[in-house]
Amino acid sequence: MSSKMIVLMSSDGQSFEVEEAVAIQSQTIAHMVEDDCVADGIPLANVESKILVKVIEYCKKYHVDEANPISEEDLNKWDEKFMDLEQSTIFELILAANYLNIKSLFDLTCQTVADMIKGKTPEEIRSTFNIENDFTPEEEEAVRKENQWAFE
Amino acid sequence: MEPYGTVSAQSQPLATIVTRMACSFGSPHARPLSPKRRRRNEKPVIAPSSLPNDVVEEIFLRFPVKALFRLKTLSKQWRSTIESQSFEERHLKIAERFHAHHPRVMVITEKDPLKLLPRPRPDADIGFRLFCLESGSLLSFILLNFPQSFANYIYVSGCCDGLFCVHSPRSQAMYVVNPATRWLRQLPPARFQILMQKATYRDWLDMKSVFHLAFVKANDYKLVWLYNSDKYNADALSPNEGVTKCEVFDFRANSWRDLTCTPSYRIFHGQIPACANGSVYWLTEPYNDKIEVVAFDIHAESFRLLPKIKPAIAGSDPMHIDMCTLDNGLCMSKREPNTLVQEIWRLKSSEDSWEKICTIDLLSCSSSRTQFRDEFYWDKQDLVNPSTPVALCKNKTILLSHRYSRGLLKYDPLTKSLASFYQRPLSRRKVSYFQSLISHI
Numbered sequence: 001m002s003s004k005m006i007v008l009m010s011s012d013g014q015s016f017e018v019e020e021a022v023a024i025q026s027q028t029i030a031h032m033v034e035d036d037c038v039a040d041g042i043p044l045a046n047v048e049s050k051i052l053v054k055v056i057e058y059c060k061k062y063h064v065d066e067a068n069p070i071s072e073e074d075l076n077k078w079d080e081k082f083m084d085l086e087q088s089t090i091f092e093l094i095l096a097a098n099y100l101n102i103k104s105l106f107d108l109t110c111q112t113v114a115d116m117i118k119g120k121t122p123e124e125i126r127s128t129f130n131i132e133n134d135f136t137p138e139e140e141e142a143v144r145k146e147n148q149w150a151f152e
Numbered sequence: 153m154e155p156y157g158t159v160s161a162q163s164q165p166l167a168t169i170v171t172r173m174a175c176s177f178g179s180p181h182a183r184p185l186s187p188k189r190r191r192r193n194e195k196p197v198i199a200p201s202s203l204p205n206d207v208v209e210e211i212f213l214r215f216p217v218k219a220l221f222r223l224k225t226l227s228k229q230w231r232s233t234i235e236s237q238s239f240e241e242r243h244l245k246i247a248e249r250f251h252a253h254h255p256r257v258m259v260i261t262e263k264d265p266l267k268l269l270p271r272p273r274p275d276a277d278i279g280f281r282l283f284c285l286e287s288g289s290l291l292s293f294i295l296l297n298f299p300q301s302f303a304n305y306i307y308v309s310g311c312c313d314g315l316f317c318v319h320s321p322r323s324q325a326m327y328v329v330n331p332a333t334r335w336l337r338q339l340p341p342a343r344f345q346i347l348m349q350k351a352t353y354r355d356w357l358d359m360k361s362v363f364h365l366a367f368v369k370a371n372d373y374k375l376v377w378l379y380n381s382d383k384y385n386a387d388a389l390s391p392n393e394g395v396t397k398c399e400v401f402d403f404r405a406n407s408w409r410d411l412t413c414t415p416s417y418r419i420f421h422g423q424i425p426a427c428a429n430g431s432v433y434w435l436t437e438p439y440n441d442k443i444e445v446v447a448f449d450i451h452a453e454s455f456r457l458l459p460k461i462k463p464a465i466a467g468s469d470p471m472h473i474d475m476c477t478l479d480n481g482l483c484m485s486k487r488e489p490n491t492l493v494q495e496i497w498r499l500k501s502s503e504d505s506w507e508k509i510c511t512i513d514l515l516s517c518s519s520s521r522t523q524f525r526d527e528f529y530w531d532k533q534d535l536v537n538p539s540t541p542v543a544l545c546k547n548k549t550i551l552l553s554h555r556y557s558r559g560l561l562k563y564d565p566l567t568k569s570l571a572s573f574y575q576r577p578l579s580r581r582k583v584s585y586f587q588s589l590i591s592h593i
Contacts, residue, residue, distance in 0.1 A: 073546075076253070091203060098207055106210070111250075114214035122225045129208050134228050143225050149334060150221035 006033070007041035008056070010049035015041065018056055022063045026055075027101035047096045051089070055096055058082065058105050083112045090116075209233065213243050214250075217332040217587050240589040244313055251586035255285040257543060257551065258331070258585035259560070259574060260308045260316070276301040278318060280331040281574075282585065285543055285551065288562075288573050296334060300325040308581035309367035309375075310427055310477070314588025316581075317367045317375055321348055322356065328367075332587035342377055342399045342408050347385040355384065360421045366432040370450045373593045375401035376432055378425070378448070380418050400453065403593050415446045415455050420470040428477040429501060433458070435470055442466050443473065445484075462486075462497055462506055474538040483509070487538035491515075494538045496550075510550055510565055512539060517563075517570050539563075543584050553582045 004020040006029075024030040032038055044052065061070075061078060070078075083090065090109055097106035117125060126133060135143065144151060212223060212234070220243075224231040233239055259281045276298045282291045302320035309317040319326040324341040342365075351359065361384065365377035378398045379385065385397070395418055398411040417436035420443070426433045432448040443466050445458040465473055465486045474485045478498065484506070485496040493513045497506040539552040542560065549564045551573060559575035560582055574582075 094207060094211075095203070110207075110210045111214045113211050117211075118215050118219040122222055125223065126226055129203065131226050131230065133226070135225065140225055143231065147221045147224060150218050 006038050008052060009041050009043045010047055010052045011045050012049050014049040014052075016049075016052060016056060018059070019063070022056075022059045025059045025062060025102055025104075027103075029100065044100070046099045048092070051092045051096050054082075054085075054089075054093060055100065055102070055105065059102070062104065079108055083108065087113070087116065209239075213239070213246055217589055220589065221333070234589075237592065240591070244588045244590060247314070247586050247588055255543060255545075256291065256585050256587075257283045257285050257560070258311065258581075258583055259283065259579050260318075260581045260583075261579045262306060278306070278580075282331075282587075283574060285545060285584075294331050294334070296329065296331065296336065298325065298327055298329075298336065300338065305363070306580050307363050307365070309365060310581075310583050311585045312367040312369055312373065312427075313590050314586060315367065315373075315590060315593070317365065319345075319365070321345055321361070321363045324349075328593065330588065330591055333589060333591045335591035337593070339375075339401060340407065342401070343387070343410070344377060344379060344385050344397075344399060347387060351384045359384065361385075362419050362421050362434075364424045366425045366427050366448075368427055368432060368450045373403050374450065376425075376448060376450075377401075378414065378419055378432075378434060378446070380421075398448075398455075411453060413455065415457075417444055417446060417457075419446065422471065423473070423475055426475045426477045426482055428480050428482040428499075431482075433475060433482055435473060435475055438470065443468065443470055445475070458499075458503060460504055460506075465497070471536055472538060474540050476540050476542075478509075478541055478544055483541065485512075485538050485541070487536070489536065496541060509544075510541070512550070512552070512563055512565065513568055514539070514563070514570070516568050542582050 005017050006020050006023055008016045008018055008023065008029075010016070020033060024033055029038075029042060032042060047055070061075075061082075085093070090113055094106065094109040094113065097109055117128065120128070125131070133140070212220065212230075215223065220234055224234055261279045261281065262277070278296055278298065280292075280294045280296065282293075283289065284291055298318065301323060302318075302325050303323035305320045305322040307319055307321065314332060315328055315330050317326070317328050321344065324345040326339040326341050326345070327336050328339060329336040361382065362377075362379040365375050368374050368376060376398065377400075378396060380396055381393045387393070394414050395416045396414045398414045399408045400411060401408050415436070417439060420435040420437050423435040430450055432450065434446045434448075436444045436446060443461070445461055447456050447458055448454070449456070461484070465484055468486055469489075472487050472489060474487075476483050476485075481501070482499040483496055484499070485494050487494040491513075492515050493511060495508060496510040496512070498509045499506055537554065539554045542551040542553050544550055545562065547564075548566065549562045549571075552561045552563050559579070560573040562571045562573050563569075564571075
């Protein structure tokens with residue numbers, strides 16, 4: 001039995017053939033399939049091939065196959081290995097999952113980043129996300145004091 | 153680990169990921185908005201600073217509470233976001249999902265006996281110990297001080313959205329607390345506490361009243377306190393009261409109100425109410441040698457009886473029965489007085505039948521009985537009371553507490569073995585828990 005295939009095109013011009021059932025885990029792609037505009041392939045201007053490869057790998061793994069069910073424990077282990085990536089790659093995956101609207105991947109990537117940076121100081125987080133500190137030194141000290149226990 | 157990109161001799165425009173763009177199907181030549189040039193020998197890196205604000209917020213929503221409090225010093229805008237109700241609610245939903253995969257147990261104790269002080273510590277300090285259910289490791293210990301003491305009668309509700317109600321029927325103290333954020337709110341005492349003031353010291357020694365209350369959420373949060381009418385809480389102003397009384401605390405109005413229609417069955421004092429599936433459940437005292445289960449619909453605020461209880465349980469002495477919640481389902485267990493074997497049944501959501509989920513046979517345990525003497529008292533009287541399941545672990549072991557015990561044990565029904573999980577004197581409550589930011593109710 002052949003399954004319907006669709007073509008996804010990355011921003012750097014590479015094409016990937018994917019089973020429709022696997023691809024529609026992306027709500028964005030699912031809507032396009034519904035609207036029937038996938039005949040010439042789907043250009044994903046926001047997703048580079050290197051990231052799209054990972055996204056497709058994820059969707060394939062999470063495409064539930066009744067014949068070969070995977071235990072939750074095995075999936076968790078696989079998630080861990082899958083997310084063993086450089087921080088910058090994970091950020092790109094977050095954006096791709098956001099753009100493609102793949103909830104579980106978005107969840108996983110955000111949680112992974114959260115776990116990576118939750119121990120950082122506010123100064124480090126400010127510089128990571130380019131957040132401007134608009135507190136005066138006195139104001140900042142007051143907020144710190146109010147929540148002193150969080151800094152111990 | 154793969155390096156992100158490759159350095160090429162030719163510089164190429166690098167697509168910068170920008171704020172959500174509409175999908176450009178139909179225009180295959182659409183270009184990204186601001187290409188960045190890559191210099192020779194420079195590895196292309198997507199700066200996290202180019203992440204849109206709402207995505208950064210999604211990352212912060214997955215931070216534990218303590219780390220989030222540190223983020224309040226990031227900037228005024230982030231502080232206000234983190235303190236907003238919508239952020240709290242979204243954080244709660246995510247925490248609930250996270251808890252399903254990383255279950256935690258909170259043990260609430262009166263004071264920390266390891267800390268020896270020159271003077272005895274007032275009983276207004278309560279310790280909250282958080283454990284990972286699967287590994288048993290201690291994740292955090294928080295000691296909170298409550299301005300009004302508890303006169304050594306400390307009652308703790310189950311966890312509702314990361315919050316607990318701690319009260320004393322004796323000292324009139326009534327609090328709601330979030331141990332993760334250290335927020336607490338003192339509430340006005342219930343009529344029960346006010347009327348109880350007339351009980352003497354001797355009365356307190358003999359008293360068997362329903363001191364536990366339930367902390368639940370319908371559309372709003374509520375406290376539900378169902379108890380028997382007796383001479384201690386008789387109110388001269390309302391002489392014709394029913395068999396039971398029920399007070400509900402309304403957080404918005406900051407006041408207690410009495411329910412007019414309450415069960416006409418006396419409630420068994422030795423059972424903590426169980427909350428599951430939109431209802432609160434209590435055991436009644438035996439009537440004609442039969443026990444009933446009173447159920448309260450949290451939304452409709454109405455009482456009913458459970459239509460069906462296992463006959464073996466219904467005909468038992470309530471001291472041999474335990475009721476609890478596991479995975480949001482009501483469970484009842486009975487310990488056979490002869491064999492001391494305990495069977496646990498779980499109510500199906502249709503409320504018309506029960507399924508057996510576990511059998512506990514502590515006496516057949518391969519582990520040495522004396523090894524666990526401190527956790528479970530093995531005197532005859534205490535063997536009569538069943539153990540209370542606190543949580544089911546992934547590998548089918550069950551975390552057990554006991555009415556008179558000091559600690560927690562893990563029981564494996566397959567190998568019939570016990571493993572120590574936690575031992576400390578004077579634990580008041582041991583419950584399944586997940587943390588939340590909720591600090592305004």
